[in-house]
């Protein structure tokens with residue numbers, strides 16, 4: 001059964017969310033530099049009432065399964081909501097589903113002790129604290145086998161030494177989940193362990209917070225991505241998540257969801273770019289006619305719509321398959337395909353929207369440069385496009401049996417012979433053979 005409709009009750013919630021994001025959340029970006037400082041009364045006066053409204057609507061942290069206090073809405077409904085949240089940078093935080101907290105919460109829910117859940121998971125789910133995922137290193141992020149940040153056992157503590165790079169949100173986080181080398185001599189994918197590191201642990205040094213794309217100089221509140229040095233940072237052995245050497249298994253718990261959630265919000269951002277492109281096309285005149293009369297502009301609109309709808313369908317199908325199988329392993333190929341697709345879709349649509357807006361488009365009065373950079377962000381975070389293309393291809397090719405004859409069975413003459421074998425009697429009866 002194929003069905004592309006949203007049930008009326010949930011559609012009403014989505015309509016509420018759409019108005020709420022446009023009217024209440026979008027303006028925040030212009031007047032609130034640091035939305036993550038939970039001790040700032042100005043920030044709290046703006047953010048907390050909005051979070052309360054989201055809770056009243058039953059839309060808070062809807063990604064969570066019922067056993068964690070969520071509604072168990074599943075990925076399809078989340079995708080529809082996330083498209084709306086993708087319009088505004090602060091919306092995921094106000095709806096209790098921002099990265100990297102969602103993925104970190106998933107890890108603790110799966111692998112944490114009762115104490116971890118009380119101390120870290122509950123406040124995270126309640127939106128009282130933020131967290132950080134500290135994995136990538138300065139010398140290489142795509143290949144964890146290049147990692148050198150290590151932890152050694154000393155009595156009942158792990159002692160962490162080394163550097164991490166692009167640990168987003170570190171400066172706001174109450175705790176980090178750090179992936180460190182604990183067993184360098186073991187098999188390649190058994191060398192790393194995940195540890196919870198409370199952010200007030202002595203020895204954590206933020207060398208600098210790095211901004212992206214010319215924004216966010218070192219002192220700018222928008223510089224969010226920390227280069228961190230762990231100087232003999234001691235954490236109790238009890239802070240281990242999963243087994244010793246089991247970090248790759250743990251990482252998969254968060255990455256599947258994280259990737260698809262980014263993609264859902266990317267659809268929202270790309271749709272926003274397309275909406276603006278179309279509005280500009282029908283509003284701006286050149287040679288006495290609107291830009292929308294120009295065929296090359298029409299081509300930009302048509303291509304953008306087509307690419308976005310194709311991508312959206314792939315994404316929704318993937319979300320549906322995650323709900324159906326409830327096992328990220330069974331949808332790895334689909335998730336990699338979505339991960340590959342999202343960068344290009346956003347990059348191309350934001351690029352065309354910028355072009356149609358001319359000088360206004362390139363200026364900082366318009367959001368397109370930021371959107372294009374965001375396309376690079378989603379293309380890199382959680383693994384670069386090339387890696388996911390390669391994963392997708394490998395998973396597809398794994399299902400294919402090699403042909404043992406020189407000429408494959410789709411060779412015309414071989415197929416003809418088989419057709420004769422199958423329908424020979426009828427052919428003879430009608431004088432065709």
Ligand SMILES: Cc1cc2nc3c(=O)[nH]c(=O)nc-3n(C[C@H](O)[C@H](O)[C@H](O)COP(=O)(O)OP(=O)(O)OC[C@H]3O[C@@H](n4cnc5c(N)ncnc54)[C@H](O)[C@@H]3O)c2cc1C
Pocket residue numbers: 100132133134135136137139140141142143165166167168169212225376377380381382383384385386387390
């Ligand atoms: C905005 C943003 C936020 C991030 N937040 C976090 C975070 O919170 N925590 C965290 O740990 N990390 C974070 N990252 C880091 C992210 O995970 C890495 O950027 C990513 O894994 C790639 O690693 P790298 O940047 O070191 O690139 P490299 O590993 O140096 O790769 C550079 C390029 O080489 C090519 N390449 C690499 N491997 C292959 C391959 N196998 N085949 C073909 N080509 C390849 C690709 O073109 C790739 O883009 C963030 C990144 C960004 C941009």
